[in-house]
Amino acid sequence: MDRSELITQIPGLRRYARALTGNAWAADDLVQDTLERACSKWRLWAAGSDLRAWLFTLMHNLFMNQRRSAARQWQAGPALDVDELAHTLAAPDARQGQALDLQRCLLRLPDDQRAVLLLVSLEDMSYEQVARVVGVPLGTVMSRLSRARSRLRELMDQPAQPQATTDSTRNVSALRRLP
DSSP states (O other): OOHHHHHHTHHHHHHHHHHHHSOHHHHHHHHHHHHHHHHHTGGGSOTTSOHHHHHHHHHHHHHHHHHHHHHHHHTTSOOOOHHHHGGGOOOSOGGGOSEEOHHHHHHTSOHHHHHHHHHHHTSOOOHHHHHHHHTOOHHHHHHHHHHHHHHHHHHHHSOOOOEEOSSTTOEEOSSOEEO
């Protein structure tokens, strides 16, 4: 594996990691873990094959493993649903505009749907490449993509509904609105 080939893939990996995690620190950690795994497992990469797809596969698998691990750790406590908590999530002052926060809507999608949507739309991968990265059949990729697009459309079309909090001087909305 040529080091320069690996380095050229880092911006795409960072974009995808940021969209997956919704957090810059977690995204940087995920990219670092992915690159460490790639360096330690470089012998598993077939020279001449698609390095980009291999790296994204490593990242996807690491992310899903981290999510499963976090879910196992969380089982000791009560499960929380983002949709149920949406009315309690505080947003910045309502004067900041009316555009929905796309990132928050993306994070409300199930992990499998979000991963497929991001790989197709953000990373411009073909359905076949996405199927290899996530390790599912092509039909499953298309189904997940369709459901993700529909759900994202629903979330984006929902008007944010301000609700008063216990502090009567502040308004809170389910989704943050941007100018």
